[in-house]
């Protein structure tokens with residue numbers, strides 16, 4: 620597994636990460652098997668996947684709980700990221716969403732983050748987080764200056780509770796604000812070969828400021844594996860129902876891509892999933908993109924991890940880009 624530097628933090632992590640959102644289960648993903656999730660996290664490490672991402676909001680603490688169990692006795696083997704800024708246990712904040720009767724609020728104020736970090740450390744059974752990411756940004760109806768949030772996170776870093784600061788779901792102005800007031804080492808944004816909006820928004824800034832771009836949902840929640848056809852019975856839970864590629868009229872387009880790329884899969888001796896992961900990691904302006912792929916099953920991590928070893932020729936990267944553009 621290739622590795623890469625995370626911003627200027629000095630942290631070295633695998634090019635492919637394992638995302639533990641689905642491990643949280645709930646209505647977003649449907650139930651997950653806890654022991655298989657733990658085995659998947661352990662297998663990831665055996666395959667060289669060191670970067671492990673979770674968040675308090677994934678299953679309202681459940682994903683962090685499961686990750687915490689998986690990390691017992693193995694903490695230093697992983698680069699662990701979790702997040703802050705979403706609360707379901709306090710009333711104040713901007714309403715992010717209502718899920719299963721629970722109101723989830725955006726709140727990035729330092730006094731709330733001070734509570735959150737302790738709760739995450741407890742659930743994760745650790746005394747430090749490698750990359751601490753602001754999950755969603757404050758909204759005007761419950762504002763918090765980025766300088767205040769960043770000031771608090773920088774203090775956490777000085778105390779040794781976190782090693783690097785990240786931010787997710789930003790706009791360009793917010794990125795610039797973060798980097799103006801502190802050291803931002805990673806941004807985590809929605810990015811796949813079928814949804815490349817983030818490259819125009821962020822790649823130049825990441826390059827300029829030495830910030831790692833981490834792509835979330837690079838597999839479009841499983842559709843870009845090429846394994847789902849119109850006949851596949853998919854439990855369209857909330858997370859998947861938001862992905863347009865699961866719609867019956869779009870699945871044939873993905874199947875056509877799979878067919879078109881069959882020769883490439885033969886050339887690189889890999890599956891479509893691995894080709895897509897290899898393509899994703901090859902993006903960015905001269906630096907690798909970190910490909911954060913969700914996995915909660917052994918066969919998924921076995922396949923995804925090998926995607927980190929697929930290094931594509933420039934001509935194939937360009938051709939795949941055109942193929943994806945033709946259907947997106």
Ligand SMILES: NC(=O)c1ccc[n+]([C@@H]2O[C@H](COP(=O)([O-])OP(=O)(O)OC[C@H]3O[C@@H](n4cnc5c(N)ncnc54)[C@H](OP(=O)(O)O)[C@@H]3O)[C@@H](O)[C@H]2O)c1
Pocket residue numbers: 637638639640641648672673754787788807808834835836837838839840841842844846892911912913914915916918919920922923
């Ligand atoms: N910052 C944010 O706001 C944010 C938002 C979204 C995601 N994320 C992070 O990014 C991670 C990845 O994003 P994501 O989970 O949305 O999307 P993804 O990586 O595109 O898709 C993950 C899902 O695809 C299916 N899958 C994965 N590998 C597969 C394989 N080899 N073969 C067949 N199916 C496979 C699995 O679904 P099943 O388990 O149902 O089979 C898996 O849960 C998350 O886990 C989370 O850590 C962050």
